[in-house]
Amino acid sequence: MVAPETTFAFLYDELEARDATGFVHVGGRFDDTLRYLTRFSGPEERYAFVFVGGDAVLCAPSGFERQAKREFAGDYVYTPDDLRADTPGGRAVEVLEAYDADGTLLVPQAVPHDAAVRLERAGFALESTDVVARERVVKDPEEIEALRKAQAAAAAGMRRAETVLAAADARGDGDALRFEGERLTTTSLRREVDAALVQEGATPRENTVVAAGGACTDRHFRGDVPVRSGETVVVDVSPRGPHGYHGALTRTFVVDSEGGWERRAFLAVESAQQAGLDELAGGADASLVHEETAAEIGAYGFPAGYGDTGFTHGAGYGVGVSRRENPRLPSDARLEPGTVLAVEPGVYDPAEGGVRLGDLVVVTDEGFEYLREYPREFTPRA
Structure with missing residues (x-):
């Protein structure tokens, strides 16, 4: 059976409609929004997903780099060795800065508070979106x-x-x-x-x-x-x-x-x-x-x-x-x-x-x- 994959055109459309620069979510294995976005069945330890510049990026947790590269349905996997920050929110900021992103970021309502604070301290304005929940309704x-x-x-x-x-x-x-x-x-x-x-x-x-x-x-x-x-x-x-x-x-x-x-x-x-x-x-x-x-x-x-x-x-x-x-x-x-x-x-x-x-x-x-x-x-x- 072919494993389901997530395509990200819906995120691009939402960013364009909301005049936002990117989308970020942080969670772990039991966060179903993150599982849908990444198809990565990683650890309970939290990690970040970033959609920016038309690219879907997964900041893999330590020890799960190979699995992330095998399972992730997006464009790039950043390993802990690629990034300086030691928190998922901080790693998401590094990815965004690499794309020279600024302005408004879209996040799900369930984004962890500490990750939201880290993004806001980096100068981003956060706005909530239910785009992932809407996309999940109709199955391919x-x-x-x-x-x-x-x-x-x-x-x-x-x-x-x-x-x-x-x-x-x-x-x-x-x-x-x-x-x-x-x-x-x-x-x-x-x-x-x-x-x-x-x-x-x-x-x-x-x-x-x-x-x-x-x-x-x-x-x-x-x-x-x-x-x-x-x-x-x-x-x-x-x-x-x-x-x-x-x-x-x-x-x-x-x-x-x-x-x-x-x-x-x-x-x-x-x-x-x-x-x-x-x-x-x-x-x-x-x-x-x-x-x-x-x-x-x-x-x-x-x-x-x-x-x-x-x-x-x-x-x-x-x-x-x-x-x-x-x-x-x-x-x-x-x-x-x-x-x-x-x-x-x-x-x-x-x-x-x-x-x-x-x-x-x-x-x-x-x-x-x-x-x-x-x-x-x-x-x-x-």
Whole structure:
């Protein structure tokens, strides 16, 4: 698979429109803006990216010069030996001075304070820009393939969760499930999922959520509770693939359901997700996608707002280098072809549990395409 690359025409256009001399950002490995700009998977140690004079320059951190030259999608890599300054902000200033730059610099809102101070002390006027966030919304073919790869890993992790749940039973232990002789908990099930992700070449990055029963109302649950028969089990898998892009797949299962609240909630969420997907196409209103999803949940008799029960969150969000990025559902965005979204409605009740279903899709001119289809099964398959 061809690794995604960033082209920098959008930065040139933004500088021209804002009458600015350059763009600077400073961050480390977990700064997704910097990762998108550089394609460099370097250390947590901070380093600088500079766009000036039509050139994209990476100031590589010490010990990572060869990796930076191999991975960087831009024009030049400056090593620590090339520069006198010992801070990323200072190195960015040296690069700018080498290009005789002056005047206004554009920076993301997340630029570190100390780097901003160093740039201002060098005489530059800083102005904030969201140009990188805007550029990241629409994915090119290489980015979509990277997302597809991550979603394939997510499907493998989900398949492992489903297999474990299907093999678990509660005989001799009340309603608590056991798997291979051990009590099954959300932590042990999450470990099974994460092991499957790693086998597929993806990184869990502590993004995997496994919740059971009342814990399903917490969309970011990381605790450890028993998995019981008759209770909802939400499995939310968001691995990071080898090129830095994420998958997003969510399913809800129930072992030995008696067909009560959880079955009705599952049908509501399944129908609501389809209603939202049916609204997707180039030019679609992001808020309308959410509204149609919420209306379908309401038609099944569940509240659709932002309280403690019912549909308590947005219908979805963008996915890319970040696990969650623009556009959001709802928002005032018009969806463009090439936008990748996780469409992920849910229904929750602290007394009953929670149901959430989510899939990763790319918006097309006429509708959408799944990046990886995965069955929606209420009862886990062996």
